[in-house]
Amino acid sequence: MNILTENRKWLDDFKLNHPLVIAGPCSAETEEQVLKIAHELKNSDVSIFRAGIWKPRTRPGGFEGVGAIGLKWLQKAKQETGLLIATEVANANHVQLALEHDVDVLWIGARTAVNPFAVQEIADALNGTDKIVLLKNPVNPDLALWMGGLERLYNANIKNLGVIHRGFSTYDKSKYRNNPEWQLPIELQSKLPDLPIICDPSHITGKRDMIQEVSQQALDLNFDGLMIETHCDPDNAWSDAAQQVTPDVLKQIFIDLKVRKATDEAGEFVSKMAKMRTQIDEIDRKILEVLGSRMKIAEQIGDLKKGKNVAILQNKRWTEILDKMIAIGNEKNLSKEFIMSLFKAIHQESINHQEKIYKE
Numbered sequence: 001m002n003i004l005t006e007n008r009k010w011l012d013d014f015k016l017n018h019p020l021v022i023a024g025p026c027s028a029e030t031e032e033q034v035l036k037i038a039h040e041l042k043n044s045d046v047s048i049f050r051a052g053i054w055k056p057r058t059r060p061g062g063f064e065g066v067g068a069i070g071l072k073w074l075q076k077a078k079q080e081t082g083l084l085i086a087t088e089v090a091n092a093n094h095v096q097l098a099l100e101h102d103v104d105v106l107w108i109g110a111r112t113a114v115n116p117f118a119v120q121e122i123a124d125a126l127n128g129t130d131k132i133v134l135l136k137n138p139v140n141p142d143l144a145l146w147m148g149g150l151e152r153l154y155n156a157n158i159k160n161l162g163v164i165h166r167g168f169s170t171y172d173k174s175k176y177r178n179n180p181e182w183q184l185p186i187e188l189q190s191k192l193p194d195l196p197i198i199c200d201p202s203h204i205t206g207k208r209d210m211i212q213e214v215s216q217q218a219l220d221l222n223f224d225g226l227m228i229e230t231h232c233d234p235d236n237a238w239s240d241a242a243q244q245v246t247p248d249v250l251k252q253i254f255i256d257l258k259v260r261k262a263t264d265e266a267g268e269f270v271s272k273m274a275k276m277r278t279q280i281d282e283i284d285r286k287i288l289e290v291l292g293s294r295m296k297i298a299e300q301i302g303d304l305k306k307g308k309n310v311a312i313l314q315n316k317r318w319t320e321i322l323d324k325m326i327a328i329g330n331e332k333n334l335s336k337e338f339i340m341s342l343f344k345a346i347h348q349e350s351i352n353h354q355e356k357i358y359k360e
Contacts, residue, residue, distance in 0.1 A: 010132050010160040011196045011224060014047055018259060020225030022086060022105070022198065023250055024050040026240040027063065028070035036232050038077035040247035045254045048105055049074070049083040050227065054094055055239055056111045063238045071101035078102075086132075091118065095125035107134040108149070110166055110203075114138040119149045123156035132160045134198065141168040141181050143188060150195075162196035163188065164227055165218070167204035174337060177206025177243070180214065186221065202229040202243045211245060212253050219259055228253070291346070295353050302354030312354045318347060 014020060023041055028034050028051040038049050051074060055065040074085040086105035089095050090112045098106055112118045113136055126133060133153055138145045146163070153161055165185040167178025185197060199218030201211045215226050231237045234244040245253070305312060322343055329339035
């Protein structure tokens with residue numbers, strides 16, 4: 001896919017000396033609520049005011065948004081504050097209504113992003129638009145699916161594209177509402193370096209007291225901006241109350257965040273970085289050598305199991321290994337989430353090697 005540098009133009013046009021900030025309530029609830037929040041945000045670092053009009057819910061019976069009438073409230077907020085406005089669209093009808101109300105930024109949500117038919121429908125409805133279109137990552141950690149959605153939008157002659165990283169659903173318990181899986185957006189950045197990428201710490205954390213931390217992580221990884229859900233009365237919000245912050249808290253987050261330089265051309269910095277990166281490269285090579293040796297032993301174990309007609313998967317042994325490695329990892333200041341992810345991958349690779357032996 002050829003995402004051209006022109007995709008950065010819409011971001012550059014803001015002429016900001018700080019990351020782009022998109023903020024506003026999870027859901028538009030009333031006209032008064034929308035206008036109150038917009039006015040409280042207009043003299044901050046916020047460039048785009050967001051509000052959900054249609055809300056996809058996991059189960060029926062929940063608040064699914066006020067619908068098209070909320071677009072009129074967004075229009076009024078734009079007229080009174082000068083902020084650009086943004087909302088989520090999930091089908092062609094949403095797109096048509098959003099365009100009729102001159103919505104500046106349309107984003108495609110994580111639940112919609114998993115469905116290529118839905119993304120294509122939206123792409124067709126937006127064909128040739130000059131609006132900014134942002135694609136959230138799919139709910140599951142599938143980079144190819146995320147990129148496939150981008151291809152559909154790009155092929156529809158939509159040039160003002162960007163992505164939103166909002167984390168990924170997982171069955172495993174975690175401190176996050178949606179695991180960030182930072183390696184996926186990092187890989188997307190490496191494949192498409194000119195594509196603007198926004199972080200949504202509200203949906204990653206699900207908790208307002210973690211938003212500062214995750215926002216800083218995103219900026220440290222050179223993300224282009226943040227989308228943070230903001231409500232004048234978060235505790236009584238009609239949706240996602242726990243992850244919304246007040247406008248005053250949002251402004252304090254801006255003050256506390258440290259914006260990093262992309263690099264430093266000073267000779268001493270470049271020299272030190274080169275030495276440390278060489279050290280990391282050497283350690284990475286040794287890690288792969290050790291893993292290769294481990295897999296050879298796993299194959300020998302596979303031979304032994306096959307000879308005795310023993311099943312490959314030994315759950316008790318696997319649980320013992322995982323518990324032991326988590327304890328050792330904790331001593332090395334390595335998170336439980338990292339250790340589990342690492343050793344699940346190693347365990348699966350060991351099983352794959354043994355399965356090849358059983359097929360021989």
